[in-house]
Amino acid sequence: MGRLLKTLLFALLWASSGVASAADYQLTIAGMTFGPAPAELHVGDVIVWRNDDIFRHTATARDNSFDVDLPPKSEARMTVGRVGTVDFYCRFHRAMTGKLDVRP
Template sequence: MRLLMKSLPLLFVLLWTGSGFAVAADYQVTIAGMKFSAPPAELHVGDVIVWRNDDIFRHTATARDKSFDIDLPPKSEGRMIISRAGAVDFYCRFHPAMTGKLDVRP
């Protein structure tokens, strides 16, 4: 019990300052003018990507490795949590010339 009481202040400081703990972040990738915006350079496992379709056409954000497939009707958005590290090429199933790449770190 004593050890626990002595450890609590240190645990509180670590949690409060964020030392040693990664905090997930939200990022947005927008589709406009039949193009994906540039994905963020600093993606990590656990981060959230909000895919936003500002076009008047239906699009998808589809991973070539089939790890995700987000359907995006016009003027809509979809969210996904990044679940693994590595490079993932993506495209729109309806417009295959629309492409991009996510580089995800652990």
């Protein structure tokens, strides 16, 4: 079997194996509120935190697993690293809260 044919066969088998690829999700802050968290979040997915407010915010995990600084009208990317539920808040506006539910 030729090398090219083996490579194509492997690619087809891998693509049909049910292995999910990482996805990008946007979580927007507007009106001093975090938008809804993605419902189907998995390890390896990327959250694009977007701050549409005129105020500086953070997305800070209560378990200290992440702390994303978001100046006004900016965005930042974060790769999800572990399974579990993570509560987060804004360090500058503690009433702003949210929750990520991460699956394997």
